[in-house]
Amino acid sequence: QAKSAGRNALRFFDTAMQTAVVERARLESDLRQALENQEFRLYYQSQVNAQGVVVGVEALLRWEHPVRGMVSPAEFIPLAEENNLISPIGAWVLETACRQLALWARSSATEGLSIAVNVSPHQFRQACFVDEILDILAHTGANPRRLKLEVTESLFMAEGDTVRARMEALRSEGICFSLDDFGTGYSSLAYLKRLPLDQLKIDQSFVRDVLDDPIDEAIVRTVIALAQSLELEVIAEGVETQAHCQWLYEHGCMAYQGYLFSRPVPVGALVVERQAACMRSIAASAP
Ligand code: C2E
Ligand code: MG
Numbered sequence: 001q002a003k004s005a006g007r008n009a010l011r012f013f014d015t016a017m018q019t020a021v022v023e024r025a026r027l028e029s030d031l032r033q034a035l036e037n038q039e040f041r042l043y044y045q046s047q048v049n050a051q052g053v054v055v056g057v058e059a060l061l062r063w064e065h066p067v068r069g070m071v072s073p074a075e076f077i078p079l080a081e082e083n084n085l086i087s088p089i090g091a092w093v094l095e096t097a098c099r100q101l102a103l104w105a106r107s108s109a110t111e112g113l114s115i116a117v118n119v120s121p122h123q124f125r126q127a128c129f130v131d132e133i134l135d136i137l138a139h140t141g142a143n144p145r146r147l148k149l150e151v152t153e154s155l156f157m158a159e160g161d162t163v164r165a166r167m168e169a170l171r172s173e174g175i176c177f178s179l180d181d182f183g184t185g186y187s188s189l190a191y192l193k194r195l196p197l198d199q200l201k202i203d204q205s206f207v208r209d210v211l212d213d214p215i216d217e218a219i220v221r222t223v224i225a226l227a228q229s230l231e232l233e234v235i236a237e238g239v240e241t242q243a244h245c246q247w248l249y250e251h252g253c254m255a256y257q258g259y260l261f262s263r264p265v266p267v268g269a270l271v272v273e274r275q276a277a278c279m280r281s282i283a284a285s286a287p
């Protein structure tokens with residue numbers, strides 16, 4: 001009895017696994033075609049300062065699959081990394097973002113905006129990464145001072161010197177670096193001393209419960225203090241409510257990104273005017 005139940009369970013597990021494997025293989029082969037079929041879209045989410053001014057945006061990749069609809073980057077970026085597709089996809093993102101910067105440079109309402117582009121560790125480790133960026137900047141005419149690269153702690157776990165040399169090369173062109181998802185990785189804090197970073201990005205998992213969970217509150221306070229003492233900018237991601245924004249402001253975090261201001265949207269839907277309504281209570285409490 002028990003034995004046959006076990007066998008059935010195993011068979012069920014087998015079928016489920018098989019389905020998952022087939023699904024995945026299908027998604028992989030679709031992903032291979034996605035660039036060619038022009039299925040990628042670049043969405044933008046505004047980043048706002050303590051005066052409610054939109055100072056920049058983060059570029060967030062979307063895959064508009066002909067059958068599945070929008071596929072989340074959380075799903076396809078890891079797949080792209082495993083299949084050596086992250087470099088061509090990443091190059092498309094950089095190219096698209098830099099073209100956008102060049103367009104924005106033509107109008108006074110948008111010329112000051114920066115774009116933050118996520119760069120995966122695999123992409124950063126490609127030998128041609130620096131040259132590729134310089135080439136994209138050159139042929140799009142984008143101002144490197146408006147380009148920010150978001151990297152994660154996992155990049156710093158190995159190959160410290162190569163990574164630093166590349167960052168320095170890009171930084172000497174005016175590009176800046178933000179450390180995304182700060183505090184969620186496994187690396188030591190020693191790299192903060194060695195690497196040329198400009199900004200720390202407080203991960204949304206800490207921001208979310210900052211008002212209710214004393215541990216998250218302690219972490220966010222500490223990250224802000226760390227950024228201040230290292231003279232790094234600090235930005236909070238996942239800012240969803242006025243109360244969160246207010247708390248962050250009162251604790252010294254002066255830049256915000258989150259649904260409170262805008263979801264990631266196609267470029268045509270981006271609002272670059274001052275986010276006055278959201279900032280009213282903050283302005284009221286400003287010294
Ligand atoms: P990330 O870089 O940490 O991006 C922030 C994520 O938080 C985005 O998810 C964004 O839509 C979401 N978000 C923003 N504000 C809020 C908020 O107020 N509440 C909540 N709950 N979420 C918010 P998204 O767009 O699904 O991207 C997920 C991740 O995929 C990104 O995390 C990034 O690691 C990766 N990714 C996205 N685009 C690219 C890309 O072009 N290249 C690479 N290598 N990775 C990318
Ligand atoms: Mg990011």
Ligand code: MG
Binds near residue numbers: 204
């Ligand atoms: Mg993040």
Ligand code: MG
Binds near residue numbers: 181
């Ligand atoms: Mg994240």
